[in-house]
Amino acid sequence: MAQDDTHQQHPLAIYFWIWGLLFVLSTFSYLVDIMGFEGYVRWGLILLFMFLKAGFIIAVFMHMMWERMALIYAIIGPPIVLLVLIGLMAVEGNYTVLTRLNFFGADTSEFAEHH
């Protein structure tokens, strides 16, 4: 009856595959640091491996890909508004650092002495 709907029973093989994949992706993201990538290549690779890992954990380990759309949208939808917060804070941070450089200058040696 409703058993099939609520029971998340899947073949073990898929968990082993995802498990292995998460190890590989983690190794890759660690290698981004070891290989010393810089700038946009570094940030791009970090984000790529991060989103892949997060996606696999949510979709398979947390069984989201087998849930109904009603639950998927209710949980995945709301965090999208966070992009607005992130955008606003990025702009604000940029403004703050420019203001600080304007008023205090680039000399930060005062911070090296206060411990």
Added chain:
Amino acid sequence: MAYDATATGPGHDPGLRGIATDWGGDRQAFHVPWGKAMMWIFLLSDTFIFSCFLTGYMNVRASTRVPWPNPSEVFALSFGGEPIPLILIAIMTFILITSSGTMAMAVNMGYRGDRAKTAALMLITAAFGAMFVGMQAFEWTKLIIDEGVRPWSNPMGAPQFGSVFFMITGFHGAHVTLGVIYLTTVAMKVLRGDYEKRGYEIVEITGLYWHFVDLVWVFIFAFFYLW
């Protein structure tokens, strides 16, 4: 027609129950056990908390004039020879992924009704979690005692580094610690046979919490340690 607050239309329940039935409209939105829906909604709220922390971190890192300490060097560890960058953090990441795998196995064994294997796998998961917290305690000790990192200052650069580090990893570590306690409690109840009649959804719900802790670490690893 004026609105009458005391109206008792057909099927109106008094008090709090009335609120629930009016909003629910006699319909069930999520066709999953209620515990699972509630766990997902809790995790959603937790997502907002961690996102606020990470966004705050982004803001202070973007707004400081002082160079941000290089995490690759700060979290390097030497085993006799040259310091290996981020090695402890990498090991912690692999430990958490391993524990996520054993948790997924536990959920599977639970639905098969294999009590002994379910409890054993959950306890293994908890053990990995405890290992993670232990390594984090080591990392904190090293940073506080040896490197002199404080929430208000540090010798490596921007003073905000310490407060961000302690707040974010501390809050995540608290989640792992709670998860270890939660897992151990449920594992003991599984072993005792408490869920033989009620079903093993509880193992899946506990698993959701544990995978979420792993998920948060994926973002902390990317943004705090690698960026």
